[in-house]
Amino acid sequence: MTDRRVQKTKQAIREAYLSLILEKDTPKITITEIAQRANIDRKTFYLHYDSIADIIHEFGRQETEELILRLEQNDFFDDTSDVAVLFRALNTLMEENLQLYQHIAKTPSYAFLWGAIKDILKESLIETMGERLDISKAELEICAEFYAAGTISTYLEWLRGDLPMTDDELAQIIGDTAYYGLQKLLTKPQEKA
Missing domain, CATH: 1.10.10 (Arc Repressor Mutant, subunit A)
Structure with a gap:
């Protein structure tokens, strides 16, 4: 009770x-x-x-745990060949509080929240993927920082309205970039001006 x-x-x-x-x-x-x-x-x-910081941390932790649960339900950790699954899951999670996410993305004084969310995402990536990868701790830290920082930065631009595309388009582009890196861009035929 x-x-x-x-x-x-x-x-x-x-x-x-x-x-x-x-x-x-x-x-x-x-x-x-x-x-x-x-x-x-x-x-x-x-x-x-x-403190109020404890509320922020708990909110970020709950959002990250929910994201990981959704990824597990979609077998993401068993078959990571479709990285867009990660970003589609992130999209559906954000949709539930989209107005809140858009507001804090557009209000510069809330930048600290995004730093906290990025750190939680990085920490979760390390915890979740660390056991599955045969790489050094330093390499894992760098990779997790790269993915978490890049993801948060890109989503901030999208939430602010700076990237005019649907959430599905964003998920596909980020997923392809995360999986293939710049290689995908380098292998595309160049359009002539």
């Missing part, structure tokens, strides 16, 4: 924080504002979180 109430309170706190993000163009959201929106007092907030 207590566990359900704890989860319900934590969910109310997260939802309050995320709704405040959508309303404000600044990350200066106070614990008092969150507590009022969640209909709790500040002491209750501190029973569940030490």
Whole structure:
């Protein structure tokens, strides 16, 4: 019974924080504002979180865990020949909170959130792929950083509206680039001007 109430309170706190993000163009959201929106007092907030950063980290971790679950359901880790599966799964995950993702992508003061999400994605790639690959720890770190940073950077441009294409087109292009690298571009016939 207590566990359900704890989860319900934590969910109310997260939802309050995320709704405040959508309303404000600044990350200066106070614990008092969150507590009022969640209909709790500040002491209750501190029973569940030490800081607002803990909410962000938990949200990023939950999103990443959901992404990994979706990838496992699509056998991504057993057959990585279709890397676009990763990005299609990311698209469907973002669609559930698209307005939030677009807002924080367009608001420069929320850049720290993307850094946190990138770090969580990198960490998850290392945890998930580390056992499957026979490479050094340093090489794994570099590859995970490359994929996580490139993915976040590209999605930020798309969420801001700087890449005029559908999410499926974006997933295919990023997937092809992630799998084939620049080789695919180099083997395409060049269009003449």
